[in-house]
Amino acid sequence: MNGAGVYLLPLSSTLRTPLLPNNSKSRAPGWRGGASRESARVSRSSDPWWSECLCRRRRAVRRARTGGADVQSEVSDSSPKSISFRDAFSEVVSPPREEEEEEEEEEEGLWVAAASSLGLEKFPKRWVIVILCFSAFLLCNMDRVNMSIAILPMSAEFNWNPATVGLIQSSFFWGYLLTQIAGGIWADTVGGKRVLGFGVVWWSIATALTPVAAKVGLPFLLVVRAFMGIGEGVAMPAMNNILSKWVPVAERSRSLALVYSGMYLGSVTGLAFSPLLIHNFGWPSVFYSFGSLGTVWLAIWSSKAYSSPLEDPELSSEEKKLIESKNVPNEPVTTIPWRLILSKPPVWALIVTHFCHNWGTFILLTWMPTYYNQVLKFNLTESGLICILPWLTMAFSANIGGWIADTLVSKGFSVTMVRKIMQSIGFLGPAFFLTQLSHVHSPAMAVLCMACSQGTDAFSQSGLYSNHQDIGPRYAGVLLGLSNTAGVLAGVFGTAATGYILQHGSWDDVFKVSVALYLAGTVVWNLFSTGEKILD
Numbered sequence: 001m002n003g004a005g006v007y008l009l010p011l012s013s014t015l016r017t018p019l020l021p022n023n024s025k026s027r028a029p030g031w032r033g034g035a036s037r038e039s040a041r042v043s044r045s046s047d048p049w050w051s052e053c054l055c056r057r058r059r060a061v062r063r064a065r066t067g068g069a070d071v072q073s074e075v076s077d078s079s080p081k082s083i084s085f086r087d088a089f090s091e092v093v094s095p096p097r098e099e100e101e102e103e104e105e106e107e108e109g110l111w112v113a114a115a116s117s118l119g120l121e122k123f124p125k126r127w128v129i130v131i132l133c134f135s136a137f138l139l140c141n142m143d144r145v146n147m148s149i150a151i152l153p154m155s156a157e158f159n160w161n162p163a164t165v166g167l168i169q170s171s172f173f174w175g176y177l178l179t180q181i182a183g184g185i186w187a188d189t190v191g192g193k194r195v196l197g198f199g200v201v202w203w204s205i206a207t208a209l210t211p212v213a214a215k216v217g218l219p220f221l222l223v224v225r226a227f228m229g230i231g232e233g234v235a236m237p238a239m240n241n242i243l244s245k246w247v248p249v250a251e252r253s254r255s256l257a258l259v260y261s262g263m264y265l266g267s268v269t270g271l272a273f274s275p276l277l278i279h280n281f282g283w284p285s286v287f288y289s290f291g292s293l294g295t296v297w298l299a300i301w302s303s304k305a306y307s308s309p310l311e312d313p314e315l316s317s318e319e320k321k322l323i324e325s326k327n328v329p330n331e332p333v334t335t336i337p338w339r340l341i342l343s344k345p346p347v348w349a350l351i352v353t354h355f356c357h358n359w360g361t362f363i364l365l366t367w368m369p370t371y372y373n374q375v376l377k378f379n380l381t382e383s384g385l386i387c388i389l390p391w392l393t394m395a396f397s398a399n400i401g402g403w404i405a406d407t408l409v410s411k412g413f414s415v416t417m418v419r420k421i422m423q424s425i426g427f428l429g430p431a432f433f434l435t436q437l438s439h440v441h442s443p444a445m446a447v448l449c450m451a452c453s454q455g456t457d458a459f460s461q462s463g464l465y466s467n468h469q470d471i472g473p474r475y476a477g478v479l480l481g482l483s484n485t486a487g488v489l490a491g492v493f494g495t496a497a498t499g500y501i502l503q504h505g506s507w508d509d510v511f512k513v514s515v516a517l518y519l520a521g522t523v524v525w526n527l528f529s530t531g532e533k534i535l536d
Contacts, residue, residue: 125315126246126323130255132305133239134262135297136200140232141266143207143290144172147225148369149274150283154214157283164218166499169366171222173492175229180488183234184241184481188333191307192242192477195234197298203231204294211284236484241477244469245308248323250410252469253418253462257402260461264395268388271369336478341535346471349528350483353423353464356521358487359494360430360514361457364390366495367510368450375507376443386447390454398458401425405462415470415531423463423525429456431518434511464525472535479535490517 147169155165187195206228213224239259247255270290277285306312309323341347372378372386401422408418433453440446468479494513501509 124319125312126251126309126319127255129242129246129305130258132297132301133196133242133259136196136235136301137239137259137262138266138269139200139290139293139297140203140235141263142270142293143203143228144232145267145270146207146274146286146290147172147210148366149271150278150286152369152373153278153283158214158218162499162502165370166496168218168221168225169499170492170496171225172229172232173362173488173495174222175226175231176233177229177485177488177492179230179233180237180481180485181478182481184237184475184477184479185336186234187238187241187477188336188475191311192238192240192245193301193305193307195238196242196305197301199231199234199238200294200297200301201231203228204291206231206291207287207294208291210287210291233488237477237481240468240480242305242307244473244476246323249415250406253402253405253409253422253466254399255402256466257398257458257461260458260465261395261398264391264398264458267391268395271388271391333474333478336475337535341472341475341479341482344471344534345528346467346530346534347479347482349524350464350467350471350479351486353521353525353529354483355486355490356517356524357426357457357460357464357490358484359490359517360434362491363494363498363510363514364450364454367498371507372443372447376446378443389447390451393451393455394458397455398461401459401462405466416529417531419463419467419470419529419531420526421463422459423529424522426457426460426463427518427522427525429453429459431515431522434515434518437511438508467529467531470531471533473533475535 151165151168154160160168183195183199206224209224210221210228213220243252243255243259274286277289309315309320368390376386378386405418405422408421409415430453433449433456436449437446440449464483468483469476472479497513498510501513
């Protein structure tokens with residue numbers, strides 16, 4: 001109940017006022033408004049949420065007019081003769097048409113004013129799609145990084161050595177590798193909405209099954225982790241396909257930076273809550289609780305998202321014109337020109353650069369809690385909480401980088417130059433800060449170096465990760481699937497190799513390999529990449 005004493009519980013369908021007929025001739029003589037107003041009302045009346053709000057508002061208005069007295073008793077008192085309950089009920093829910101129309105006009109004006117004051121009417125639908133993709137990537141990394149925390153008590157319980165831990169961590173990438181190109185083809189042919197929805201459901205189920213598989217045996221755990229990778233593998237190609245259709249070029253870096261910052265904030269959320277759940281409820285609780293969140297996301301995604309603006313019946317004509325005028329029309333893809341795609345040097349620059357980038361990123365994603373625990377001597381809870389700082393830095397700097405990149409493009413800098421500048425920062429920054437780790441001797445400085453390394457790495461979202469839509473918007477899903485296949489191979493080999501290196505060497509050796517690949521990627525990117533469209 002709100003402050004005016006009006007209950008805001010949903011009314012049953014039998015108490016709703018019947019909708020006004022579409023035919024304007026059947027309206028009362030006092031009806032005001034033209035065809036545009038009529039079409040707007042019909043559009044809103046088809047929305048159950050809007051109809052229910054109007055019903056609630058009508059009851060509030062009538063109560064206010066009668067001083068809060070019960071409506072039914074008012075009807076009885078106003079007639080000197082007794083009337084049946086059916087007549088009284090009919091009069092309450094079906095007031096005179098002219099009065100209802102006047103109230104409806106007043107109510108609509110109030111709701112429109114309220115929505116306008118909150119900025120809801122003007123919020124672009126394309127950014128609703130971006131935010132939904134952001135939330136999917138938030139769940140994506142929450143479900144991925146929880147293993148990097150849970151692996152510590154799990155390895156103690158099941159007596160796993162570092163090589164086994166590395167095998168478990170890398171098993172995720174077996175499935176992740178399989179669906180990169182397939183996910184891109186699927187998204188480009190059937191639409192990104194269906195593919196991304198499938199991915200979230202699939203990996204959420206695999207996440208929830210992880211504790212059961214671990215207790216059954218190591219082979220079952222490896223299979224379930226690979227299954228989880230299958231679901232997450234389609235997420236990036238599907239997202240890239242959707243945004244290539246929804247987001248104009250001038251907003252591309254910002255939108256992608258926001259979506260990828262969902263991954264970073266997902267890491268923050270997972271690393272923050274996993275230790276608390278493990279401490280209070282045991283390590284299986286992490287997988288059960290995180291896995292269940294996918295059902296909530298799917299319900300919203302199914303009702304609000306569309307693969308392209310052309311499929312969205314709720315999209316305003318103004319926004320549709322804006323998107324169409326700023327984007328290159330993307331016809332449905334029927335065949336993939338593999339020979340043409342693989343003959344382009346900028347495509348190979350994407351592939352090589354993605355490999356170099358992901359080697360360092362996935363090592364930090366999967367091994368950092370162990371590094372903080374074994375080298376810096378933080379306990380489990382501290383390791384998870386300290387790991388938050390680098391990912392928070394990435395979320396912040398990714399959006400700053402996106403804003404800088406779009407601003408440079410709008411001021412006349414070529415897209416090619418902007419992509420090269422941003423990716424160079426995304427490579428040389430991490431390379432510099434990782435080299436400093438061997439020279440620092442305090443945990444605080446080590447954490448600071450790691451945060452700065454990750455923060456500069458996030459500029460890659462406005463370089464490498466924006467380039468697929470630049471060079472081939474029609475094949476954005478396929479291109480990302482292709483380059484991310486190389487990135488996943490880096491994750492598979494890098495994560496497993498790190499376990500091997502740690503058995504025979506040190507963390508300094510791990511960081512040296514990452515630095516060498518960052519430098520190689522910088523050279524390849526600046527020599528062969530472009531921001532111009534090369535694939536029609």
